[in-house]
Structure formats: C-alpha cells, structure tokens
Amino acid sequence: MTGRLADRVCLVTGGGRGIGRAICQLFAQEGARVGVADIDMELAQHTAESLTRPGLAIEMDVSSKAGVEAGFARLTAHYGCLDVLVNNAGILLSSTFEDCSEATWDRILAVNLKGTFLCCQAAIPLMKERRQGAIVNMSSVAAKSGGFTGYPPYAASKAGVSALTIGLARYLAPFKVRVNAVAPGVIATDMTKTANHAELAARIPLGEVGDPQDVAACVLFLASDEARHVTGEIIDVNGGLWMD
C-alpha cells in the first residue's frame, strides 16, 4: 500500500538513525513530508537526504524547551503545519540501582520523558486548533517489565511515557487528536549493539530480535487514518518477549 500519509506533515524526533530513521523512510514512502529532528544534525541531514521524498533536517535537543520551540518553529516555517508527531528520541545509559549517578538519572529522564512532554506541548496548539493530528510516543517493554537487565532510570522514564500517552490521549480526544505509543522489545540498532543478540533471541518466543522496520510499521499504522478509532493505546512490538 502507498499514500497512507499523503502530504501529511510529520515530525520524527531522533530520526537520524535506528528506529527513527526507519520511521522517516517509511513515512516518506507513504507520501509524507518529513521533518527529521535529531540532536546530531549530521545524522538528521543524512536521513533527510535518503528519503524518497527529501525531508527537512532539524537540529533539536528534545530535552531543552528552547531547543524544542526553535525546532518546531523551523518545521512550521517550512511546512506550515503539523499532522503527525513521533516522539522517538531516546537514550539508554547502563547503570544498576547502586551505581546510577544523579547525572545519569537526570539525563535519561530529561531526554526520554521530559523530551516527550516538551514536544507534545509544542504540538498541541498546532493540532488542537485544526482538530486533527496524531502523536505516537516511543515507550518500551521496560515500562512493564521494570527492565529485564536493570536500567532503573530507563524503565522509569518509559513508564512515564506510557502514562503520559494515556493522559494526553484523554485530554486531546475531544479535539480529535489521537495519542498512542509503541513499546518495542529488543530491536537491532546502535542502542543495543553491545548486547548479546543471540542470547536475547533465545529468550524471545518468536526467536529473533526485531528490526527497526518492525517498529516503523506499527508507528505508521498508529499515525495513519487506519487507526482513526484508536487512541490511548500502547502496542507491544516485542516478538512475544512480554505478553499481557
């Protein structure tokens, strides 16, 4: 199928690589006009240039309110509106409960949770006024499992993202703006490159770690009109790693 996002203006944070890049590529194939936001402008540019319909690279640190506002201003100056926001930018810093420093806790919460909040806050006036729009947040299996291998701030940040998704979905439903999330399990990206994939695959009922495209397909569904009656939902994409 093609054209599921024909001419929709979409902003994907963390679009420079990994899952975000796969989302940008799929969205462009489906006819979207894509803003590729990333803290790393070189990565953002690389993705934007690779799209079937070239996108707009935007340098944006989602953890900074001023940075988010500047990034949104750049997007709307170029495209004039916003139809779809994908809050994909995220970081994973390894730590146990004992060795997690205050700085590590603060940075993970600032990017994963506050960043999602700030981008939603910036998108709300653009969507509410037009009574249309879709927001897709990036949670994680860790939001439910607590993090199989530790990572306490990461799991807490993603549980926050899931809660924020539901609360915002309820708030924006009267304005016909939908808010959903995807919760990936283990996906082969730079974020997980140091993990032992064979060992992890053995714990996944479907027997393999996922690809960025597996997550992108689910994000596309939630962003498109096919999901017009879906809001406040968090969809697992984890090969059965967590079933509920």
Ligand code: NAD
């Ligand atoms: P990745 O590290 O490969 O890519 C993340 C991208 O986000 C990078 O391009 C990076 O530059 C960008 N980024 C980092 N901090 C940023 C900031 N402050 N502002 C803007 N951009 C920033 O990661 P990924 O595996 O593609 O993960 C994407 C999302 O999916 C994250 O939210 C992650 O937590 C989530 N997730 C990933 C997995 C997995 O197994 N890979 C599992 C569950 C959830």
